[in-house]
Each structure stands twice: as C-alpha cells, then as structure tokens.
Amino acid sequence: xxxxAQVEQQVNQVFDRIMKAYESGxxxxxxxDMASDADVTLIEPGPDAIHTGQSDVRGAIQADWDATExxxxxxxxxxxxxxxxxxxxxxxxxxxxxxxNGQPMTMSGRFTAIAKRQGDDWxxxxxxxxxxxPGRQAGEAWPSQAMGTVKAG
Numbered sequence: 135x136x137x138x139a140q141v142e143q144q145v146n147q148v149f150d151r152i153m154k155a156y157e158s159g160x161x162x163x164x165x166x167d168m169a170s171d172a173d174v175t176l177i178e179p180g181p182d183a184i185h186t187g188q189s190d191v192r193g194a195i196q197a198d199w200d201a202t203e204x205x206x207x208x209x210x211x212x213x214x215x216x217x218x219x220x221x222x223x224x225x226x227x228x229x230x231x232x233x234x235n236g237q238p239m240t241m242s243g244r245f246t247a248i249a250k251r252q253g254d255d256w257x258x259x260x261x262x263x264x265x266x267x268p269g270r271q272a273g274e275a276w277p278s279q280a281m282g283t284v285k286a287g
C-alpha cells in the first residue's frame with residue numbers, strides 16, 4: 135500500500151530520532167518517542183530479550199549502554215515503510231557498531247518497527263531487532279549445520 139508522503143516523512147523523522155538517541159545513550163529522548171501504552175515492546179536478539187512496558191524497555195536500553203563503551207552508531211542500510219490509517223510499519227536492515235570488552239564489533243541485522251499516531255504525534259509501539267542465524271547460508275531454508283536441541287510443543 136502506498137504511504138502518504140507526509141506520513142512517511144513524520145514517521146521517518148521519529149524513527150531517526152529514536153535511533154540517534156539510542157546511538158548516544160540519550161535514553162530519556164528515545165523513550166519520549168515510544169508509545170505510552172502499557173504493552174510497548176522492544177525485542178532484541180538475545181534469548182531473554184523480549185521487553186514489555188516502559189520500565190522494562192528503558193531497562194533493556196540501559197543494559198545495552200551499561201555493557202558497551204562509548205557511542206553505539208546505528209547505520210540503516212535498507213528501509214521500507216507501509217501505513218494504513220493511524221499505523222505505520224517500517225522494516226529494514228541495519229548495522230550497529232559497539233565497543234564491548236575493549237573490542238570494536240559490528241553486528242548486521244534486521245528490524246521491524248510499528249508506529250501509531252497518538253494525537254498529532256507518531257510514537258513507536260514495537261521495535262524488533264534480529265540477527266541472521268549464523269549457520270544458515272544464503273539460499274538455504276534451514277541451516278546445514280546442526281542447530282542443537284529443538285524442543286517440540
């Protein structure tokens with residue numbers, strides 16, 4: 135569905151603000167562009183990294199900052215958007231550079247973000263960041279390497 139140019143500009147502006155705030159550790163600014171809903175959600179790649187609610191999301195961002203040294207630049211390498219009414223969806227790919235335990239590291243990943251209009255403003259309700267499974271090669275449906283134990287049900 136085509137995105138209205140004004141909606142696209144407004145949503146991108148808020149998304150870019152959140153990314154800049156995250157990069158420089160301005161957690162209050164990042165949270166200011168998150169929806170006020172009790173179920174606001176941040177999903178990160180770790181096995182225990184689903185955070186719901188303002189306090190939990192804020193704590194997760196703080197933990198990211200506490201574990202790294204200096205700024206955490208995020209580079210969006212590809213992004214697309216769709217919207218309908220008061221909801222917009224952004225998906226894409228990004229690279230984040232961090233310094234962890236004194237070592238620089240760059241992680242490539244993907245993101246999905248859901249924004250909704252609250253009054254005259256756009257706020258993000260859900261941010262989901264993921265990284266590709268390391269054992270899966272391009273063109274494969276499943277990793278050729280053993281994935282370890284898979285639990286059923």
